[in-house]
Amino acid sequence: MSSDDPTRAPVCILGLGLIGGSLLRATTAKGRKAFGYNRSAPTVAAAVASGHDASTDLEATLRRAAELGAVIVLATPVTALRAVLPAVVEYAPDNLLTDVVSVKEPVTRLIAEHHSRARYIGGHPMAGTSESGWDATDSTLFDGAMWMLTTDDDTDASDWLTIAAIALDSGAQVVPAAADAHDRAVAAISHLPHLTANATAVVGAGESDLALSLAAGSFRDGTRVAGTAPELQRAMLEANSTALLNVLSETIDRLIQARDELRDNGTVEVLVDDGHRARKAYEHIATDTRQPITGVTVGAPGWAQELRRQAHQARVWQG
Amino acid sequence: MSSDDPTRAPVCILGLGLIGGSLLRATTAKGRKAFGYNRSAPTVAAAVASGHDASTDLEATLRRAAELGAVIVLATPVTALRAVLPAVVEYAPDNLLTDVVSVKEPVTRLIAEHHSRARYIGGHPMAGTSESGWDATDSTLFDGAMWMLTTDDDTDASDWLTIAAIALDSGAQVVPAAADAHDRAVAAISHLPHLTANATAVVGAGESDLALSLAAGSFRDGTRVAGTAPELQRAMLEANSTALLNVLSETIDRLIQARDELRDNGTVEVLVDDGHRARKAYEHIATDTRQPITGVTVGAPGWAQELRRQAHQARVWQG
Numbered sequence: 001m002s003s004d005d006p007t008r009a010p011v012c013i014l015g016l017g018l019i020g021g022s023l024l025r026a027t028t029a030k031g032r033k034a035f036g037y038n039r040s041a042p043t044v045a046a047a048v049a050s051g052h053d054a055s056t057d058l059e060a061t062l063r064r065a066a067e068l069g070a071v072i073v074l075a076t077p078v079t080a081l082r083a084v085l086p087a088v089v090e091y092a093p094d095n096l097l098t099d100v101v102s103v104k105e106p107v108t109r110l111i112a113e114h115h116s117r118a119r120y121i122g123g124h125p126m127a128g129t130s131e132s133g134w135d136a137t138d139s140t141l142f143d144g145a146m147w148m149l150t151t152d153d154d155t156d157a158s159d160w161l162t163i164a165a166i167a168l169d170s171g172a173q174v175v176p177a178a179a180d181a182h183d184r185a186v187a188a189i190s191h192l193p194h195l196t197a198n199a200t201a202v203v204g205a206g207e208s209d210l211a212l213s214l215a216a217g218s219f220r221d222g223t224r225v226a227g228t229a230p231e232l233q234r235a236m237l238e239a240n241s242t243a244l245l246n247v248l249s250e251t252i253d254r255l256i257q258a259r260d261e262l263r264d265n266g267t268v269e270v271l272v273d274d275g276h277r278a279r280k281a282y283e284h285i286a287t288d289t290r291q292p293i294t295g296v297t298v299g300a301p302g303w304a305q306e307l308r309r310q311a312h313q314a315r316v317w318q319g
Numbered sequence: 320m321s322s323d324d325p326t327r328a329p330v331c332i333l334g335l336g337l338i339g340g341s342l343l344r345a346t347t348a349k350g351r352k353a354f355g356y357n358r359s360a361p362t363v364a365a366a367v368a369s370g371h372d373a374s375t376d377l378e379a380t381l382r383r384a385a386e387l388g389a390v391i392v393l394a395t396p397v398t399a400l401r402a403v404l405p406a407v408v409e410y411a412p413d414n415l416l417t418d419v420v421s422v423k424e425p426v427t428r429l430i431a432e433h434h435s436r437a438r439y440i441g442g443h444p445m446a447g448t449s450e451s452g453w454d455a456t457d458s459t460l461f462d463g464a465m466w467m468l469t470t471d472d473d474t475d476a477s478d479w480l481t482i483a484a485i486a487l488d489s490g491a492q493v494v495p496a497a498a499d500a501h502d503r504a505v506a507a508i509s510h511l512p513h514l515t516a517n518a519t520a521v522v523g524a525g526e527s528d529l530a531l532s533l534a535a536g537s538f539r540d541g542t543r544v545a546g547t548a549p550e551l552q553r554a555m556l557e558a559n560s561t562a563l564l565n566v567l568s569e570t571i572d573r574l575i576q577a578r579d580e581l582r583d584n585g586t587v588e589v590l591v592d593d594g595h596r597a598r599k600a601y602e603h604i605a606t607d608t609r610q611p612i613t614g615v616t617v618g619a620p621g622w623a624q625e626l627r628r629q630a631h632q633a634r635v636w637q638g
Contacts, residue, residue: 126535146533177529185530189523193541195587196515198594199573203566204508205597210496211504212604213633214465216445219601221540222512226591226598233591241581247522248578252571254518259567268514268556272549275517278524279545282538285531314532 006158007165009096010034012065013073014084016043016054018128019100020075021137024052026170029139033068037061038134046134058084062091071162073123074099077232078107078239085114098123098163102186103240104150104179121163122150122179124186125172132229143171146316151176151307157299164317173290174317176307187243194225194233195248201226290316325477326484328415329353331384332392333403335362335373337447338419339394340456343371345489348458352387356380357453365453377403381410390481392442393418396551397426397558404433417442417482421505422559423469423498440482441469441498443505444491451548462490465635470495470626476618483636492609493636495626506562513544513552514567520545609635 010033013020020036024047027034035053038044047054055061065072072092076084078101088097097120101107104122111118127145147167149160164174177185201223205212225233237244258271293310296303307317329352332339339355343366346353354372357363366373374380384391391411395403397420407416416439420426423441430437446464466486468479483493496504520542524531544552556563577590612629615622626636 126533128536145535148533175529175533181527181529182533185526185533188526188530189534189538192522193519193537195574195577195590196519197537197541197598198590199570199577200512200515201594201597201601202573202590203511203570205600206569207504207507207566208500208631209604209633210494210500210631211507212601213609213630213635214445214467214494214501214504215508215601215605216464217447218512218516218544219508220605221543222516223594223598223601224540225537226594227602228595230588230591230595233595234587237587237591238581238585241585245578245582247526248574248581250525251518251522252574252578254521255514255567255571255574258514258518259564259571262557262560262567263564266557266560268553269549271514271517271521272545272552272556275520275542275545276547276549276552278520279516279542281524282520282531282534282542283546285528286534286539290532311532312527312529314528316532 006162008032009162010065010068010070011073011166012036012061012068012070012095013075014058014061015074015076015080016047016134016137017075017077018132018136018141019125020073021047021134022127022139022141023073023075023100023170024054025137025139026142027166028052030169032169035061035064043134058087059091062087065095066092069095071096071098071166073166074101077235078103079235081107081110082114085111089115093117095119096121096159096162098166100125101239102190102236104182106239108150108179119156119159121155121159123163123167124148124182125167125170126190127172132232140171142167145172146175147172148175148177148182150179150182151304152178153304155304157303161298164319168319176293176304176311176317178308181308183240183243184246187240188247191237191240191244192247192251194228194237195244196251197223197226285314290314292316292318325481327351328481329387329389330392330485331355331380331387331389331414332394333377333380334393334395334399335366335453335456336394336396337451337455337460338444339392340366340453341446341458341460342392342394342419342489343373344456344458345461346485347371349488351488352389354380354383362453377406378410381406384414385411388414390415390417390485392485393420396554397422398554400426400429401433404430408434412436414438415440415478415481417485419444420558421509421555423501425558427469427498438475438478440474440478442482442486443467443501444486444489445509446491451551459490461486464491465494466491467494467496467501469498469501470623471497472623474623476622480617483638487638495612495623495630495636497627500627502559502562503565506559507566510556510559510563511566511570513547513556514563515570516542516545604633609633611635611637
């Protein structure tokens, strides 16, 4: 009972935490058939109590996905993928797969290792809060968010359009990127900010309770993501260790230069001027309405390269 | 024409930027006589247009402060204090002074240097935004904010109560502290977060426009204060260079340890666990209702030491 239009295929979501659960809510709200699995009975009970179609039975969920020709969304923490993939191979080997993990090359390798003939398009919605679990799920979590889809030269055009339709359905805009470029990018703008937030929190709290009691906006905002559950932070950061090591080393170098400049010349001019310029560049991109990617027919010769080229100019795929 | 009750004295604010201008609004709103000086004619015109009492004439403003027995609030950037203090000595040498600069030991030294017999209580309201200037002023800026007042063993009790009343009038709560302890505390929880925000912004923006276009909450919040005008950031950070060098070096050490741990063992466990614990300690202090300092009569033997002791337990002076 496959859907005729693959871009309207049912969605089977494995893992109903913040991202997976919010995707279940968002796709269901759009009238798409969606169902999910979570290994935690209380999570599944909460999802069912909210009117959603969820189960703790992985095998039954995957058999159903196979029967319906559903797109399978891997939405467990990256550390749980090894436990889930063998079941996918066994019960739903032909289904199109995507994921929502914050790192793409390691997931691509993991899938290739367990499921060599998988049809897989990597995904990463840039949305989240420092809350986690079903209680934090929200059908509007992805509204206006950027959703990266891996777009390599050998990516299947029809599969790509199917996954893009799910992202668009959830309210997001699609950013096509190569897996390695994505991993370097998120190391810089997502994983590194976790490390600097943690370091800032540690040093601030180490000073005295007087310091914490004087802490205002700069400390509150600058350390916010250190409040994310440590195991989620570690799963995310450690999975992208190669790219993260590069940007972390660069950050250490910048801070050492700033320390030397401050000690020797009493100024922090270079870091503050460069930092301010960088922040303004970000604000410009973040507040501008994104221009759509235009003039590309997905599947036509060179389509993937052209999508990536336009995405590097901060354009987005809007369908 | 001095006021009879010194805690209701008029307030003369030198500098009508975000902090000084908001204080003019807040104290006026409380029915206290307040007037200000700014060297920029457009700023003064804007303040007057909002119904406030402001002038570009420093000499006249200070003569009036002397005549009224007003408390003078030094609210210029720290770098402009050298230009303002000689006029204070000349036209209002007997007036009680306070300031709102984010660093206390250097300001105390500067005042001692220019005005050896000054009556001075240092102040620092922990409030601000990345906006600046009169347009950003807000009479509610200090509502619930912590306002540090220097409280040393030789602090004059009556002067301290007069400045504390201004802080309380503005909606803030008073945190008594020694000047050096304050400077170490703000280096840790205010000045350091500016440096880590700037470094995070530089490295994130250096990666690619793809990175900036994927940037979401962690980058947005973690780099927010890098958007503050560079000259304001530099004035604040460079004035506190000794304390800032210490916490910056500690931060670099923590990040180097994290890099080594990630490179050698593939984990960021130590930094993430410690950072998460530190953030939770901060959230506990920040969200708890502050307990009031109790059992102290300002002016009684040992009062300053006792206020500081209770402030180190995150208690606040509420009048």
